[in-house]
Amino acid sequence: MPPYVIPDKCDGCQGERVPMCEVVCPGNLMVIDKASGKAVCREPGDCWDCMTCTKSCARQAIQTRIQYQMAFFPGKLIPLVGTHSVTWTLIDCHGHVERFIMRTLAGEEDEET
Amino acid sequence: MNVARERVYIDADILIIGGGTAGCLAAYEARQVGGDDLKIVILEKAFIRNSGALSAGMNALNMYLNQGTPEDLVSYIRYDMCGAPVREDILLSVAELVNETVAMMEQEGLPIKKKPDGSYLNRGKWNIEINGSLLKPITANMAIKTRARVYNRVHVTDLIKVDDQVGGCVGFGVRDGKFYVARGKVVMVCAGGAAGIWRPRGQGDAHHRIWYYPFNTGGSYAMCKRAGAKMLGFDSRLVPVRTKDTYSATGTLAIGMGAPMVNAQGEAFMQEREEYIKMGGHTAPTPIRVLAYCREMENHRGPCYMDTTRGDPERVEGLKAQYLDMAPCLVLYWGCNDINPAREPIEIDAADPSIVGAHAACAGAWTIGNSRMTTVERLFVSGDALGGAPSRFISGTWTCGRLAGRSMVGYLKERRPELLGLDPAMVDALEAGVFAPLERFNRCSFYTNGDPMDGVSPGQMEARMQNIMEEYCGGRSRWFYVNETNLGIARKLINRLRREQLQYLVAADLHDLQLAWDVINRLDVCQLVVEHIDYRKETRYPGYVNRTDYPGVDEEYDCFITSEWDPNTDTLSFFREPYEQIVPGDRKCQTL
Incomplete structure (x- = not known):
């Protein structure tokens, strides 16, 4: 599920020397486009779909899309990261919504759980 | 272009190549037994908190003694490799320490699922279930908190050999373009296995939708081989039979909920066909289950599935959640293919083979006794780089890394090796080699498309x-x-x-x-x-x-x-x- 960056949401992590998605990407795939100042995945086919960039983006500007050769359009999987959990929203290709709250760290529970 | 390239020189007591499952825990343990003055350096190709095969998370630890003895676990691992020779000395040393390591990682923040009585929620005999989406940050923290010096985005290309000993490595900064020359009194390679050797099933924007982490590209094996280390196990490549298209792990289905493999006729072939019953049936060794799947397909009895409808209903209900901790793409795949895994079998397929040493295959460097040192003096290996000791998985690789850390400290104390002097001409030649493809590009002419x-x-x-x-x-x-x-x-x-x-x-x-x-x-x-x-x-x-x-x-x-x-x-x-x-x-x- 390669990452695609929504231009209205990405601000290139203004003020940061290296934007978060570029910091974290295990494949060195996220870069800032010089012309627009916004992030872009330089080679979507090289992505392993670990979703680290998507989870790390403070502005939720990154959407991971499943490759069309494998599945129907449209559908979305959106992570919202909390301190001790992540809340996933799955919107399937018919628009049905499912929500999952997954624990990520031992210790105190998040307020949202 | 004659501007001299900037160089970064690094000296360490312990130089670790690869900040992954093994490398981070080796750094931690080396500090515990080696003391505060030990200079520990990790060179990491990506960003240590999120890199490597753990980057997407995992929902189970597949080496844990829920019952039995370390000997029982080794007997299982040996059986699972069809009874082929495995390094029982190494596996025993890991099995003896693995439960302690897991308890330590729970203290570090890893959420481990529990039964009502408070004990770990087991999955079969040798596995436990976790919420492992932050496995890598938790693992990396072990190296960071122990004050190992971590260099991120440094791609190591080769080991430096002086006479018959390894004294360091060279590489380049992926972002800064600098030439890195690192020396270590001992050097450990733990840079993962090798994906992408065979053609993947997905093409174009899905060519990296493969089971194994595609940025582990065999550097461990190639560097050890080129340094002259004895290598083994490259005939035991792992063939993953996994969920079709996404190639997500299936232990969740097979061991987690007891879903059998079935063919198009609904036959649970491992239990029902005589030829597979003879080879071990439902619990046959991993390669045999791959073989059986392939035979069913070759004999036109496919497609094949993991039949979740015959699994434990309680656990099947939580299936999507379990995959979110490890392979979120599968959950979206189900959502976009109208698949309800609780109500219908999950189709499976064989993926491109992977070369690994810590999963169910034996590739890696040969090591001397329980030292983790290769046949090249001062060169140690752990994780997927260590050969002949399969099925250590994550928890065993943490543990194996710890043991390598102890062994390296022991070597330093006992042999008191000094840093090796490097011939400047050799370093220049290595630099030319590292950047050669870039220099060649600069001399190219170009077609109209660039x-x-x-x-x-x-x-x-x-x-x-x-x-x-x-x-x-x-x-x-x-x-x-x-x-x-x-x-x-x-x-x-x-x-x-x-x-x-x-x-x-x-x-x-x-x-x-x-x-x-x-x-x-x-x-x-x-x-x-x-x-x-x-x-x-x-x-x-x-x-x-x-x-x-x-x-x-x-x-x-x-x-x-x-x-x-x-x-x-x-x-x-x-x-x-x-x-x-x-x-x-x-x-x-x-x-x-």
Whole structure:
């Protein structure tokens, strides 16, 4: 599920020397486009779909899309990261919504759980 | 362009190449036993908190003693490799410490699922369930909090050998373009296994939708091989039979909820067909279950599935959640293909083979006793780089890393090695080699579309290599079959790429230079794979490697087969190391 960056949401992590998605990407795939100042995945086919960039983006500007050769359009999987959990929203290709709250760290529970 | 490239010199007591599952815990343990003054350095190709095979998370730890003894676990691992020789000494040392390591990682914040009585929620005999989406940050924290000096985005390309010892490594900054020269009194390679050797099933924007982490590109094996270390296990490649299209792990289905594999007729073939019952049935060794799946498909009884409808209903309900901790893409895939995993079987498929040492396969460097040191002085390995000791998985690799850390500290205390002096001319030559594909690109002329007229891109060479391996070294489209004729063609073509074509490999920028080194390293792995498969004139791991010319098991190969590379002839010499059975009993049976 390669990452695609929504231009209205990405601000290139203004003020940061290296934007978060570029910091974290295990494949060195996220870069800032010089012309627009916004992030872009330089080679979507090289992505392993670990979703680290998507989870790390403070502005939720990154959407991971499943490759069309494998599945129907449209559908979305959106992570919202909390301190001790992540809340996933799955919107399937018919628009049905499912929500999952997954624990990520031992210790105190998040307020949202 | 004659501007001197900036250099970064690093000196360490312990130099660790690869900040992953093994490397981080080796750093932690070395600090525990080696004290505050020890200088520990980790060179990491990506960003240590999120890099590597753990980057997407995992929902289980597949090495844990829920019952029985370390000997029982080793007996299981040996059985699961079809009774083939495994390094029982190494596996026992890991099995004895693995539960302690897991308890330690729980203290570090890893959420482990519990039963109502407070004990860990087991999955079968040797696994426990976790919420492991933050496995990598938690693992990396072990290295960070122990004050190992971590250099992120440094791609190590080669080890430095002085006389017969390894004294460090060289590489380049993926982002800063600097030349890195690192020395260590001891050096440990733990940079993962090798993905992307064979052609993947998905193409274009899905060509990295493969089971194994695609940025582990065989650097561990290639660097150890080029340094002259004895290597083993490249004939035991792992063939993952996983969820179709996404190639997500299936232990969640098979062990987690007891979902059997079924064919198109709904037959649970492992339990119902005589030929597979004889080979172990539902709990047959991993390669045998791969073989059975392939046979069902070849005999036109596919598609095949994991039948979740026959699984434990309570656990099936939570299936999507479990996959979110490890393979979120599968959950979206289900959502976009109208699949409800609780109500219908999940289709499976065989993926491209992977070369690994810490999952259910044996690739890696040969190590001396329980030292984790290779046959090259001062060069240690752990994780997927360590050969002959399969099925350590994450928890065993943490543990194996800890033991390597202890062993390196022991070596430092006992032998008191000094940093080796480096000949400046040698360092200059290494620098030229590291950046050669970039320099060649700078001398190219270009077509109207911007492609170089005088060179081959890393992507082009990777595709050629994958086609050769796919078609002549038993890829998934060939049902993993090989014979001498095929292997001879693979050898000829891979050698041609390695010996004559690398001079045309060009890299447009620093990212491309990484990809270029990925191809160079993968081609070294190809050589190891082709030669090791060819040397073993038998079929010891049916399903993983099926030799049509030698379909049976030959007792002559009931030993460890190691190889050593000769840089002058570019050939491998083979050796046979005796197998030492420590855990008594029939190797084709489990003691528990």
